[in-house]
Amino acid sequence: MPPAAPAKRTGRTVALIITVVVLLVLCPCLGLAGWAVWRLADAGSDATSAPSTSAPVVPPGLPSDAPTSAAPTPEEQFARGDCVVNDGSEDDAELRKVPCGPNTYQVLLRIPATTDGDRCETLAPQATANYVHDNSVDLFDYVLCLKER
Numbered sequence: 719m720p721p722a723a724p725a726k727r728t729g730r731t732v733a734l735i736i737t738v739v740v741l742l743v744l745c746p747c748l749g750l751a752g753w754a755v756w757r758l759a760d761a762g763s764d765a766t767s768a769p770s771t772s773a774p775v776v777p778p779g780l781p782s783d784a785p786t787s788a789a790p791t792p793e794e795q796f797a798r799g800d801c802v803v804n805d806g807s808e809d810d811a812e813l814r815k816v817p818c819g820p821n822t823y824q825v826l827l828r829i830p831a832t833t834d835g836d837r838c839e840t841l842a843p844q845a846t847a848n849y850v851h852d853n854s855v856d857l858f859d860y861v862l863c864l865k866e867r
Contacts, residue, residue, distance in 0.1 A: 796813065796815065796825050796828060796862055797825065797828060798825055798826065798827060798828060799824065799825065800815055800824070800825045801815070801816055801817065801818035801819070801822040801823065801824050801825070801867065802814060802815055802816060802822065802823050802824075802825065802849075802862075802864070803816050803821070803822055803823070804823075811849055813849060813862075818867060819867065820867060821867070822866075822867050823847060823864040823865065823866055823867065824864065824865050824867055825862050825863070825864060826838075826842045826844065826845050826863045826864065826865050827841055827842040827845070827862070827863040828860055828861070828862055828863075829841065829860060829861040829862075829863070830859075830860045831856065831857060831859055831860070832859055832860070832861055833850050833851075833852045833859050833861065834861065835848040835849075835850045835861050837861060838861065838863035841863065842863035844865055845863035845864055845865055846864065846865050846866045847864045847865075847866065848861055848862060848863050848864060849861065849862040849864060
């Protein structure tokens with residue numbers, strides 16, 4: 719009696735191959751999505767942490783296709799602790815750094831890469847005002863949470 723032919727499992731094999739391919743495609747995507755969420759959560763917790771005495775973080779360089787005029791100049795950079803006055807109007811503010819004193823605003827927090835001024839309510843609840851800088855390159859957008867002195 720000759721041996722019996724092995725049973726064909728083509729349906730099962732095809733399903734297994736499809737499952738493996740789907741997993742190989744989804745795992746990196748899910749991993750990248752998880753990493754992005756982790757980075758955003760980490761950035762949010764850094765904004766609420768106590769000020770550090772380490773050197774300031776240097777922003778990344780301009781993308782190669784970004785216009786060089788979009789980069790903020792050093793005198794336009796505002797950091798935590800700086801005091802400013804508004805030389806413009808309430809609708810078209812033009813901030814200028816000044817020594818801290820009466821009738822000035824102190825920068826409590828700078829939130830990079832956003833134009834959402836409402837974030838000051840949660841990240842710097844003691845802020846009495848905010849300034850939104852909307853640049854043509856979104857990387858250079860920022861919000862300043864300010865407190866009147």
